[in-house]
Amino acid sequence: MRYGIFADVHANFEALKVVLAFFKTQAIDMYLFAGDLVDYGPDPERCIDEIQRLAPLRIVAGNHDRAVCGLKEIMWFNDYAQKSILWTRAKLGQKHQIYLSELPKILRYDDCTLLHGSPRDHLDEYLLTPGQYDENVPYLDTTFTFIGHSHKPLIFSPDGLIAPRENATIVFTPKEKNIILNPGSVGQPRDDNNKASCAVFDSERREFSLTRIEYDIDLTQKKMHRAKLPAFLIERLSWGK
Secondary structure, three states: OEEEEEOOOOOOHHHHHHHHHHHOOOOOOEEEEOOOOOOOOOOHHHHHHHHHOOOOEEEOOOHHHHHHOOOOOHHHOOHHHHHHHHHHHHHOOHHHHHHHHOOOOEEEEOOEEEEOOOOOOOOOOOOOOHHHHHHHHHHOOOOEEEOOOOOOEEEEEOOEEEOOOOOOEEEOOOOOOOEEEEEOOOOOOOOOOOOEEEEEEEOOOOEEEEEEEOOOHHHHHHHHHHHOOOHHHHHHHHHOO
16 A cells, blocks of 8 residues: 655645645555644645545644644634634534544554544643653554654654654664654655655555655745744744754
8 A cells, every 4th residue: 555644734725736646647546644634734625625525534633723622622722723723623624624523533544544633642741852652662553653742743663763854765764663753744844854844655665755845935924924923933944944
């Protein structure tokens, strides 16, 4: 199986559009989305509609998805996020709110687990360090786990932590297990690279290929300005932070 792995679109349709166009060139058998489809960006409804057209698709909720549909208190978010959550709530219609509210926190398929945060905290833990990985190993029950949330492409395994370079391909041996893979963020990268990030995973070859794709950042920012979203959220798209 060839999986299109992506996460953290954050209502950035321009970024989502180029990632999905790339996946169409990759003979993808199934799409795996690791949460945070909405919030921060200017096109929440359009992004939800686009995701719903994908098939076959496995998708889980992110912490922002849950907050937008009222299933998570917004007091735990910073001021910028609180403002964008409230804007997104007002923007979304009932059918989109219901869609987000029904997303599961975790899914398993083909010896793979899909979730947003970490195996021990499916929504809120930012998995960033080898020490955190060691603490999460007891919660792993499939060979591969796909996550999002940190907005940084990262690979965790018993051998350590890898931050894969742009267009890197990592191959895992049949003996390797307890591997956690983060494809980075489609719509709001935070690894000093402002290109949209995604990955293709070939389960037969045990091969994870990371790809970065340029998109129309300026158009997304103009939409955010028109929506009067917080300036910091607009500017950080240029920085990749």
